[in-house]
Amino acid sequence: MPTTMLDQATAMIENAWGQPIEALEVLGVRRPSEDPLLRCAMHTRAALAITDSAVTVHQDRLHALSRHGYVPDFYDLDRITETAVKLRVAHAESRAYLQAIRRVVGAREAAAPGVEAPAVRLDGTPVLLLPADGCRLNQETGPPDSGASKDRARHQPDSVQPLICIKPF
Structure with a gap:
């Protein structure tokens, strides 16, 4: 089961396109793009990887500053507060990127080739x-x-x- 938001995004993309992420990364960087939704999902996943790394860094820093038995100095209180704020921002960015990937996957599913739009009638017959x-x-x-x-x-x-x-x- 995916634990981080990057793992969730990777699983969503792999399930939607039916290929491992390594193969999709190769397909997503080709120009001209054969699948613009894949390209969009892979770019968003790359941005999510950066914010996921920032979340990990801020969590580690916050745990180090607030470890059990540690009494923070006065100047550490500002560092704890700043780190907590940066962690919240990184979490919010990660959630936004994950939601964007969900939307791209949803758009791909909605544009599935098996679903055809109704045929346009050009013979002038009224449509009820x-x-x-x-x-x-x-x-x-x-x-x-x-x-x-x-x-x-x-x-x-x-x-x-x-x-x-x-x-x-």
């Missing part, structure tokens, strides 16, 4: 947009009668059905 509760149409009756649908029925084949169904988020 229905509310969420009107999505269940009876095949025999079709959409509710608006009066003009009788005229359109002569010009459209019987197999035309609503193409798009808008559902609330």
Whole structure:
């Protein structure tokens, strides 16, 4: 199980692209980029590696300044406070980078090649947009009668059905 934020990011990237991080690092630096989302994820992971290192340094420094049995001198109190503030900032930056990697992985999953967008109809056929509760149409009756649908029925084949169904988020 990943322990640091860098480990979490590495696991997320490896799972999303299905390859070890070493192979992805090689693919992520190629120009021109074949996969811009991979390039973005790898750059963000590099920045996360730097802030993860800063977190480790600040944690070690804070532990050294506040170890058991140690009585800090007066000037050490300022160092403890500054180190604690820098540690909080480094943690916040790491969380932001990790969230950015989550967003990139989410964008990659949303843009999966297996999911196709609906085809655009260029023949001028009207498209029926229905509310969420009107999505269940009876095949025999079709959409509710608006009066003009009788005229359109002569010009459209019987197999035309609503193409798009808008559902609330």
